Amino acid sequence: MTTETQAAAAAGPAFPRFDGADVWVTLTNEEKAEIGAIAIELVVTRRLWQRVHEDGLSDIIQRAAGVALQLLPHLLDQAVSDVLPDGALEAEDGITPRVPSLLGGICRDCGCTQEDACPGGCGWAGEDQCTACAAENAPTPGRIEL
Ligand SMILES: [Zn+2]
Numbered sequence: 052m053t054t055e056t057q058a059a060a061a062a063g064p065a066f067p068r069f070d071g072a073d074v075w076v077t078l079t080n081e082e083k084a085e086i087g088a089i090a091i092e093l094v095v096t097r098r099l100w101q102r103v104h105e106d107g108l109s110d111i112i113q114r115a116a117g118v119a120l121q122l123l124p125h126l127l128d129q130a131v132s133d134v135l136p137d138g139a140l141e142a143e144d145g146i147t148p149r150v151p152s153l154l155g156g157i158c159r160d161c162g163c164t165q166e167d168a169c170p171g172g173c174g175w176a177g178e179d180q181c182t183a184c185a186a187e188n189a190p191t192p193g194r195i196e197l
């Protein structure tokens with residue numbers, strides 16, 4: 052997909068977003084330190100796991116790396132869950148789930164994204180609709196034509 056309209060698409064009205072940066076600025080230095088350290092070690096663990104396979108490292112390091120690969124995401128989940136405000140995962144209605152903002156634009160008609168284009172490729176036809184869906188011309192009731 053094209054990138055120039057990605058920011059505009061991310062602001063689209065179809066999917067309420069969860070912006071991790073909004074939560075991050077409310078954290079204490081201790082909370083930031085804990086989450087940051089786990090996040091960095093998680094990336095390091097994935098690199099280690101990659102090396103285990105690419106370089107054929109020993110069964111001993113593979114065993115330890117395998118456990119780390121299970122543990123680190125769990126630790127990150129726990130540390131983040133501890134600081135998430137109540138109701139942060141849903142929109143104002145308390146029901147509609149929020150979608151991570153880092154995903155970028157999402158087509159309201161098919162759910163395709165920057166990382167998951169439609170078969171044959173697509174771009175952004177509008178704020179929150181991809182060119183493949185726009186070409187099918189399936190209008191949504193009440194939608195404003197761009
Ligand atoms: Zn689409």
Ligand SMILES: [Zn+2]
Pocket residue numbers: 158161163164168169172173174181182183184
């Ligand atoms: Zn698409």
